Amino acid sequence: MENSDSDEQEKKRPHLNSLSPTMAHAIIQLPKIDDMMEREVKNLREAIDILHVKQKEYADVIRTYLSSQSTDQSEISRITGELDDSMTELEESRGKLVNLKMQKEVASGMHNLTSGAVNGTYHLKNQQKGQ
Numbered sequence: 001m002e003n004s005d006s007d008e009q010e011k012k013r014p015h016l017n018s019l020s021p022t023m024a025h026a027i028i029q030l031p032k033i034d035d036m037m038e039r040e041v042k043n044l045r046e047a048i049d050i051l052h053v054k055q056k057e058y059a060d061v062i063r064t065y066l067s068s069q070s071t072d073q074s075e076i077s078r079i080t081g082e083l084d085d086s087m088t089e090l091e092e093s094r095g096k097l098v099n100l101k102m103q104k105e106v107a108s109g110m111h112n113l114t115s116g117a118v119n120g121t122y123h124l125k126n127q128q129k130g131q
Helices: 002-012 014-018 021-119 121-130
Strands: none
Touching: none
């Protein structure tokens, strides 16, 4: 059967009879090679199309990432500013608290001096401490 196909091809192409069998065989194979090349080109185009789609998807993901990174950086800057303001306010409050405690201690000490002087114990306590 293979031989009959070859014979038919030779009859269809009488001009190939003058070529060497190897050369004639190669020329006969050209349509098959063309078909294989067309299939390969089709496969490559499909692969390229898939790669283009993936590239677009990755580009979108990267754009989204960069956008959210920028937003995150802005948020970090804003929160850092708020933290600095809170720290400044806390430091001011701490200073006010220290002043109030000192005023309380002074007022408490004055109260002890006053109450001790009124009942006469201040003089006695100081004398006992000195001994």
